[in-house]
Amino acid sequence: MTDSTIAIRTATETDWDAVALLDAHAFGFHPTDEDMAFTRRFARTEDVILATDDDRPVAVVMHFAMRITVPGGTQLDLPGVSWVSVAPTHRRRGILRALFTEQHRRFVAAGAPLSILTATEATIYGRFGYGPATSELTVSVDRRSARIRDTAADPGGVALVPPAAARPALPGIYDRWQARTPGALARPQVYWDRMFADLEHRRDDASALFYLVHADGYAAYRRKHTPDGMVAVVDDLVAATDESYAALWRVLAGMDLMREIRVDQAADDPLPWLLTDARLPRVTSRDDAVWVRIMDVPAALTARTFAVDLDVTLEVNDPFLDAGGTFSLRVVDGRATATRTDAPPQARLDLDVLGSLYLGGHRARSFARAGRLWTSDEAVLDRLDLAFRADREPFAGWHF
Ligand SMILES: CC(C)(COP(=O)(O)OP(=O)(O)OC[C@H]1O[C@@H](n2cnc3c(N)ncnc32)[C@H](O)[C@@H]1OP(=O)(O)O)[C@@H](O)C(=O)NCCC(=O)NCCS
Known part of the structure; x- marks a missing residue:
């Protein structure tokens, strides 16, 4: 870094407004008070590192305490790097590198086995030793033609439940799914609070969440109007057993007024093989999700x-x-x-x-x-x- 006016330091409680402003400019949205309250519950202020220019914050990185399942089922505690932003007034002067150097020095001192992040651009993090490690397919299913094979499990047991009944049921199901899935991240309580708060500005012009709940799986979806008809946008589909997965898809496929179902899946999702027409799940995008640095x-x-x-x-x-x-x-x-x-x-x-x-x-x-x-x-x-x-x-x- 060339500028002598730039300093790196740990944030204090009074820096959070500046952090929110940096993030707003970096990502192009204004975090609401509720957004900031959720972030502040998840991030400890001492895990937020700032770069300042003449004492004014011009860049931030932070990390959350995370847990990931690795192949074989072991769960590792590790830092999840987030909120990486350098003010557009100060880019390409080595400020991210300086912040990462300090942040990762702390990860080494804490004995972290890995660190993880999600990336806005695929060209930033390879130089820091991060590689894309999990993928997500966004899939669109023409529901009008979706038929589940007669040979698929048909255990029933899916209930339509209001949010108040979903709230106590979902975390335990997610935990069981997470424990058996490599790359799956434990969800902190603040995640669930945010999900059930279901804030209007986070709905992307769709309805509030609907919940379909089975003893071993659930789907949380929104109804969205489009020029082509109604779409069920599935925010969260988690099945701890194959039977519950089939049961949930039998219900989703039966939602008569929905023209399309949109959902994010792993690359080896069994949906094509549950359906009579394996071409129906059409992949509309494939994205990297978690990046790993060992x-x-x-x-x-x-x-x-x-x-x-x-x-x-x-x-x-x-x-x-x-x-x-x-x-x-x-x-x-x-x-x-x-x-x-x-x-x-x-x-x-x-x-x-x-x-x-x-x-x-x-x-x-x-x-x-x-x-x-x-x-x-x-x-x-x-x-x-x-x-x-x-x-x-x-x-x-x-x-x-
Ligand atoms: C991405 C961002 C944090 C980079 O900050 P920066 O201070 O400009 O980065 P640095 O000057 O420290 O660059 C470090 C290295 O990364 C490279 N780099 C930085 N941003 C890059 C980008 N967007 N694409 C490709 N390379 C990039 C630099 O060329 C430099 O390479 P080198 O050290 O090998 O010469 C900044 O552009 C930003 O805030 N962007 C908008 C928000 C965002 O996307 N944040 C990432 C969230 S995951």
């Missing part, structure tokens, strides 16, 4: 399970901090040991690529084909490709 390679690799045995020496390049090096990764019966080694590498990759592989949502082979993963021979690539896969595609569950 802060401690051995801690991260030993926290997840692997699909096949492995014995490989990995050279990992960290372009930002000192998390890289050469590691011996041995997997026996799914469990890994990972230690630093001086042995010659059999595979070489940047830390962002390891982050992209970590939750099982991307294939080692794809990165090899793009020239971003080198292996000494085809057999090593084959094992890596198989080993990093998870039993299901990672899915975040919510954005922060």
Whole structure:
């Protein structure tokens, strides 16, 4: 950073108005008092770091205390970086880099195994060792033609419930789904409070939420008028069992006055195979969601399970901090040991690529084909490709 008037410091309680103003300019919306109240419950002021110019805040980063499920079911506590904004008056002078340097120094000191974020632009965070690790498909289903196969589970048990009855039921179902889904993020109480507050300005011109609840799953959707007819926009569809998923889709598919159903899904969602017409779920967009930066390679690799045995020496390049090096990764019966080694590498990759592989949502082979993963021979690539896969595609569950 070149400007001598710029300083980095931890925020204090009196800085929150300035934080809100920075965010408003960065993201193009005015956070309401309710928005700020939710954020202040989620973020501790001491986890907010500011850059100031002559004492005036000109940039902010913060993190929330998060928890993520990794392949095999272990849940890791980790920081979730958010509210990253540099005033348009001060961009491209290295202020984000200076803030990230301080913020990640704190993550190292706290012993974080990973850190995560969601990204407005895909070009910003690779240089800091973050790789896109979970994906979301937005799917549109022409409901008028949607028929569930006769062979699909038909357990019934879905009730139409008012918000007051949904409120105590949903968090437990979500927790069970989260525990079995790689990449899934635990939801803090403030998330649920915000969801049930269902603030009008967050409805995107659609109705308040409707809830369909089964003992093991639920769908929360809004009705939206469009020139082509009514659309059910599903905000949240969570099923802890396959049976409840089929039961919920039987109800959604039966909503006669809805022309279309819109929903976000993981890439391996079974919906096409539940329907008599597998082409009906039309993917209208595919986006990355959670980006992973591995802060401690051995801690991260030993926290997840692997699909096949492995014995490989990995050279990992960290372009930002000192998390890289050469590691011996041995997997026996799914469990890994990972230690630093001086042995010659059999595979070489940047830390962002390891982050992209970590939750099982991307294939080692794809990165090899793009020239971003080198292996000494085809057999090593084959094992890596198989080993990093998870039993299901990672899915975040919510954005922060
Ligand atoms: C993204 C943003 C925070 C970058 O802040 P900044 O202070 O201009 O970034 P820096 O000057 O520290 O840049 C650090 C590096 O990232 C690069 N970079 C920064 N923003 C980038 C962008 N939008 N696209 C591509 N590269 C970018 C810089 O070129 C620089 O690269 P280098 O260090 O390898 O030379 C800022 O543009 C911003 O507030 N944007 C709007 C809000 C937003 O999208 N925030 C991110 C939320 S996830």
